[in-house]
Amino acid sequence: MAGIKSVGVHIPYYRYPRSDWVKVWGQEQLAGIMLGEKAVANFDEDPVTMGVTAALKACQDNPAGIEALYFASTTPPYLEKSNAALTACAVDLTEDARTADFSGTLKAGTSALITAWDCVRAGSVKNAIVVASDIRLSEPRFYMETMMGDCAAACVVGEDDVIAEIKDAVSLNTEFTDVWKRISDRFLRYDDERYSSTHGYLKYVPLVLKKLFQKTGLTPENINRIIAYAPEGATYMAMAKRSGFPQLWNTDPLLLQIGNAGVASPLIQLANYLTEAKPGEKIILVGYGNGADAILLEVTDRIENYRDRIDIKKQLEAKSTDVTYAKILYWRNSLKKNVDSPWEFQPFTSIASIDRQRKYIFALYGQRCTKCNTTYYPPKRVCPSCGERDSSEDVKLSKKGTVYSFEIDHVFPNVEAPTCMTIVDLEGGGRVLTQMTDYKPDEVKVGLEVELVFRKYHEAKGIYHYFWKARPKRF
Amino acid sequence: MSIKDKIAVIGIAQTKFGENFDMSYEDMAVEAAFGAMEDAGVGPDDIQAVWLSTFDPSITGGMGRAGSTIVDVLSLRDRPVSRVTNYCSSGTDAFRNACFAVASGEYDVVLVLGCEKMRDVGSRESLVKGAAEGGHPVWGKGMTAPGMFAMRATRYFHKYGIGRETLAKVAVKNHYHGSLNPYAHFRKEITVDKVLKAPLIAYPLGLFDCTPTTDGAAAAVITRAENAKSFTDEYVLVKGLGLSVGVGDRVFFDPNDPVLNFQSTKEAAKQAYEMAEIKDPRKEIDLAEVHDCFTITEILNYEDLGFAEEGEGWKLIEEGKTYKDGEIPVNPSGGLKSLGHPIGATGVRMIVEVANHLLGRAGDRQVKDAKIGLAHNLGGPGSVATVVILGQP
Known part of the structure; x- marks a missing residue:
């Protein structure tokens, strides 16, 4: 019985109210449909960091037995250089795990899931983790800009202990131009939105569902839910209505809380629905983009004991709307800056040095002295406590801790200011000095409980530099 | 074997500290070095060796990168010159090394020069840039000089x-x-209200909690005590020297560090007090020039130098005891806070200032009856500390 064993999601802390976008651009004529908020990745997030956070939730920071990682995104930080391998390193998969990047279309997430399922069924990997994550940018002032939401979802696929069995899957592919981005494009491109909708989404989603029904011999009466990529409200509602079985589309597409979640859209909606799904329910998960994927799932008894581990509702609540439109543009590098802007800096870097330390930087291993038992970070040949040489062994550090001290720096030339630096004492030992993120300055206190999250520190020589930042534990 | 009373400071000088836009590194080095030589009554040919302290040559187009800068700016050719860098403690460490060299008998007359030209570039381009661009690619990134000390203030x-x-x-x-x-x-002069209303730099430190970015140079000429009188009647003796270093860049990762007091200062003070045979510093030290790079640092220094118990340093300032006419005058010069902090010059400037008080030359800021004075220099995130004790002969 192969299927989904666990799920994890990451919804950025910041949510941007669409009503503000209406005001910023004077688009009062759209006020009636510009409802709710969109999730906005912080300045230090990208699809990889969001994916790592979701993946660590899916595997509960224990990647033992996961033999493949498939990373799906239409907006991966690197075009060449594997985002999947980078994610795998931070999630701490072993180096013999299979990794692959899925990209180029919105259905990359569901395609990665089908591939994982195939690999598990074939017996070539025991468990695979699928990560889907996007930060999609539309042209400023174009209405789709504020429809897009940033988030990531992940799931572990395996043979045993599944919460939702994957019973079957079908796919369609088609050459179709509804939304696209060339390698040289900064923003998504659209042409005839109405044609795109009627001859794209509204055509291929019904076709793939029909194909699945034909293949499985099932009818809509046998199905409890359809969970599909949701482009925006009007098209999604039109789809539900035209399908002939609108009652199956009764799942929250999360458009008002997150927005169009790109490749993560089907999986994050599934994760949300699994918090209430009953054993035995049949769900069709639909991915769309240059064709479509349809995956038939059946919820198992295990969901009863699992559902409380899905923290999506808490993440939806733990938010801040204290973000401005100008800031979002700045974070996404959409404002022109001089080459030697005072807020840009060229930090020292060395690919050799980072490569030597990658286990410690990316997977957050520290060391513990076998003589005096001190746990410390970063690694050191000579124990900082007892002075013994080469006495320490690598240990994985906890990502939970408390603030020992902090300061909030207004002169460090970060993309976002100020920069709060914290000394965090980790559960089980080890201390790290790192930046705070997703915080309000007045909530930082000595003793504050924090969790470490994988984030982008800065760019140097065109390389993204990642490390673990602290953020307030909110639930 | 101690070098207490073996070394005499026979000549001292400093330039105006500030944004010396009309002076180059060379101008300041010449003014301080020749000033100290004139004060000592010696000429360039009498100088047998030089110790040069400059912290950051990268902001002055390489000036002070090596000993050869001394030849470039002072034309003191063909003699040993060492450039010392030990964070913000460079100046006192250069002085300390020069003392040992003279005490060994190898040299009779040695020049110590500290010079830092920081304002040929904007203040953002000097230390902040160094902090942002230098160091490990990610570990500790985000720390600046004010941040390092703000971290301790929060904990305090x-x-x-x-x-x-x-x-x-x-x-x-x-x-x-x-x-x-x-x-x-x-x-x-400023008020508490003005300090509190100024922009924050690194919370909890605001603009007036921080030393400015300053240009300046200072110099001293030393010889062995027995030779001092052959040059001048106005000299002071080195009573004690101490240098101690602790964890640097990784200090805030160190699970053993309390992120409060500076162990380096405590150790350096212990060495210097032992050498100078000082048992009760609060009573025996008549004035102290301490490293107040940030206001919190001065309070920690009170404790680490033994002027107050740990956790009680703040009471000294609340009670006004460290004013120049107080029980234990600290930073009668204005300190790094007001006099300024041209990094490589600061340690040498402290020697100059303490000597000025011992010689009764300190003008309006003169500490009365000063017979024993202390200079305390602190570098990095508090990891390098030097303590120098000077006294009247």
Whole structure:
């Protein structure tokens, strides 16, 4: 019985109210449909960091037995250089795990899931983790800009202990131009939105569902839910209505809380629905983009004991709307800056040095002295406590801790200011000095409980530099 | 074997500290070095070796990168010159090394020069840029000089329950002292209210909690004590020297560090007090020039130098005891806070200032009856500390 064993999601802390976008651009004529908020990745997030956070939730920071990682995104930080391998390193998969990047279309997430399922069924990997994550940018002032939401979802696929069995899957592919981005494009491109909708989404989603029904011999009466990529409200509602079985589309597409979640859209909606799904329910998960994927799932008894581990509702609540439109543009590098802007800096870097330390930087291993038992970070040949040489062994550090001290720096030339630096004492030992993120300055206190999250520190020589930042534990 | 009383400082000089836009590194080095030689009554040919302290040559187009800068700017050719860099403690460490060299008998007359030209570039381009661009690619990224000390202030506030108002009083005192010092970068008195309302730099430190970015140079000429009188009647003796280093860049990762007091200062002070045979520093030291790069640092220095018990340093400033006419005058010069902090020059400037008080040359800021004075220099995140004790012969 192969299927989904666990799920994890990451919804950025910041949510941007669409009503503000209406005001910023004077688009009062759209006020009636510009409802709710969109999730906005912080300045230090990208699809990889969001994916790592979701993946660590899916595997509960224990990647033992996961033999493949498939990373799906239409907006991966690197075009060449594997985002999947980078994610795998931070999630701490072993180096013999299979990794692959899925990209180029919105259905990359569901395609990665089908591939994982195939690999598990074939017996070539025991468990695979699928990560889907996007930060999609539309042209400023174009209405789709504020429809897009940033988030990531992940799931572990395996043979045993599944919460939702994957019973079957079908796919369609088609050459179709509804939304696209060339390698040289900064923003998504659209042409005839109405044609795109009627001859794209509204055509291929019904076709793939029909194909699945034909293949499985099932009818809509046998199905409890359809969970599909949701482009925006009007098209999604039109789809539900035209399908002939609108009652199956009764799942929250999360458009008002997150927005169009790109490749993560089907999986994050599934994760949300699994918090209430009953054993035995049949769900069709639909991915769309240059064709479509349809995956038939059946919820198992295990969901009863699992559902409380899905923290999506808490993440939806733990938010801040204290973000401005100008800031979002700045974070996404959409404002022109001089080459030697005072807020840009060229930090020292060395690919050799980072490569030597990658286990410690990316997977957050520290060391513990076998003589005096001190746990410390970063690694050191000579124990900082007892002075013994080469006495320490690598240990994985906890990502939970408390603030020992902090300061909030207004002169460090970060993309976002100020920069709060914290000394965090980790559960089980080890201390790290790192930046705070997703915080309000007045909530930082000595003793504050924090969790470490994988984030982008800065760019140097065109390389993204990642490390673990602290953020307030909110639930 | 101690070198107590074996070394005499026979010549001292410093330039005006401030944004010396009309002076180059060379101008300042010449003014300080020749000033100290004239004060000692020696000429360039008498100088047998030089110790040069410059912290950051990268902001002056390479000046001070090596000993050869001494030849480039002073034309002191064909003799040994060592350039010393040990964070913000470079100046006193250069002095210390020169003392040992002279005490060994190898040289009779040695020049110590500290010079730092920081304002050929904007202040953002000097230390902040260094912090942002230097160091490990990610570990500790985000720390700046004010941040390092703000981290300790937060912890100190947490542990002892004081707040920004107490730190502000250090700034108010040092600006008052600076107002009396013609060499000072800032010569204006300030109020607690002004300190508290100024922009934050690294919370909990605001603008007036921080040393400015300053140009300046200072120099001293030393010889062995037995030779001093052959040059001048106005000299002071080295009573004690101490240098200690602790964890540097990784200090805030160190699970053993309390992020409060500076162990380096405590150790350096212990060495210097032992050499100088000082048992009760609060009573025996007549004035101290300490490293108040940030207001919190001065309070920690009180404790680490033994002027107050741990956790009680803040009481000294609350009670006004460290004003120049107080029980233990600290930073009568105005300190780094008001006099300024041209990094490589600061340690040598402290020697100059303490000697000025011992020689009764300190003008309006003169500490009365000063017979024993202390200079304390601190570098990095507090990881390098030097203590020098000078006394009247």
